[in-house]
Amino acid sequence: MSALPASAPRLAGRSRRERMPWGNPIVYFVALVVIALMLAPIAYIIAGGFRTNAQITEDPSGLPAPWVPENYLNVLTSGTFWTEVGNSAIAAVVTTVGVVALGLMAGYVLARYRFRARGFLYALFAAGLMFPMTVAITPLYLVVRQIGLMNSPAGVILPQIAFALPTTIIILVPFLKAIPDELEEAAAIDGTGRLGFFWRMVLPLSLPGVITVGILAFIASWNSYLLPLFVLSHESTYTLPLGVQAFASQYSVDTAKVLAFTSLSMIPALVFFSVFERRIVGGLTGAVKG
């Protein structure tokens, strides 16, 4: 019974293991062409960091000849880069934990409690999808300034949590609704209250959805640009996207170095995503199928 919500991903995983034919060569060819198109600009950014500026000016589309690791070494040994990695990591991790915790609690109530304001609350959170941060950025900046959170990680984290809540709740509610009532009844017979049920059953059963929204929140935070731009003005508090832009304008003539800095800044999000890729597809299945 407890394995039910996981049945769809398991089904897919099982048949993948059992019969994994080589398939049609044309499929591979098309896949390779698509991948080449998707990766070419990224390959350019990464390879560009291994060149010198002279190489880039002389032949903008060439490969590194010879490969020069200096740019990468310079960035990796500079304190700025690691400070910004740290700032981004703090903001992303706390945002993720906050979004998942608040979203799960609120989503649980919206999915499984009956009360008069429920429809209104759901509509209110869903309406958040209509409010891009762009629309609210000036007043948002004033709010953050008013409560003294300028240049502090909390000034980025709290608004990020707030703006991620609509997506989170919309993805999680179907998961929480799909947990069978029988489980809740059984838990009640065993003497577990609604809150106990939340901790012991809801958390583990909604894990696929939780991981999905967690990854989405983490990547959105890691990449976010507009909010940090308004809230963080001291260089010591910069997150990586701000750092990349500051670096790009500071060393605007040193293209190779900018490319090296840019390449390194995308690694964490890429690693994080590739580790959890299958979970994202699995988690969205519950939310988008209809």
Added chain:
Amino acid sequence: MTPYRARRIFEASRSLSTQASKLSRDRTARPASPPAGRAAGAPPTGAADTRGTGRPGRGRDRRATASTRRDWVKTAEIALLVGPALIVFLAFVIFPVVMAAYYGFFRWKGFGAPTDFIGLQNYVTILQDPEFHEALWHNGVIVVMSLVLQGPAALLIALLLNRRMRGQSIIRVLIFVPYVISEVVVGTGLSLMLQSEGALNGLLERIGLGFLAADWLADPDAAIWTLLVILTWKYLGFAVILFLAGLQGIPDELTEAAQIDGASYWQIQRRITLPLLGPTTRIWAFLSIIGSLQLFDLVYIIWGQYVASTAGTSTMATYMVANGRNAGNYGYGNAVAVVLFLISLIVALVYQRYVLRRDTAGALTEGRR
């Protein structure tokens, strides 16, 4: 073991979705009924209710008092669980949005309290500004072209990747890469590649297509197309993720049955897969439209300050920042934000009314049967 287990899992998932649909029907049928007043036999909604109705032979009065207390506990639980999310959401989303609407009525430079009330003057100015018309037109082009360029491409790629083949997961990860890296990285890298002395023109030169070389970013005729290609490249991965998720929700049994009946691969895709992907497609299109209307980061990072006047890629959001914050006219900027919001809202409402209607409510939970 395989057919047996597959059938069991399939039946289990069907019973789960039946369950879910029963659940939503029951809930919508009796929204306001108090927990203790429920007839025996109806599925109870909460654990506490089960305890109450599960014991026969208790007095009516006793049950009533217990239920009042239970109601109180339930209210406390609701407050405890929703409270934190609601406070954060109200403080950092709803309040700023309301304030944006308020500031839009003032000629306000961002210092002190807004005092210079000018009513709808900001809105009149916006609607008469040719630069805004241009931005609105760009947004319209982006909405339509994003749907036309990304939708079919993403669908084909998702169908391709949904086939059983080796290296499937690594191929998926690689296709999602542009979606995962940040707008700043994309913007910084691509603006270096696409400038007139950049890598793309260098490459065209090298393979003998030098006559195709162009000033991709600065030529106003080319720039909007450059932007569309960049957007397609960047957000295709997201569409593919959604379509793959939708494809996973289609039971293998359906396509297997069609195969046994002798349907070809393309017949199966056209008659079974595509119709069943309908809800996913409509949700993706909705997200794409809203995203296109509100596009800001990439344009602002790649084209920077000269976007509005020369490059021909301005959007309502870049118009807002350029004529609001960057020009010091905070009141005006907030009025633009309100216009942008109203346009998004109208589009969203129309879309939900006429397109998403068949997917609403139950469709999200009932699963396909």
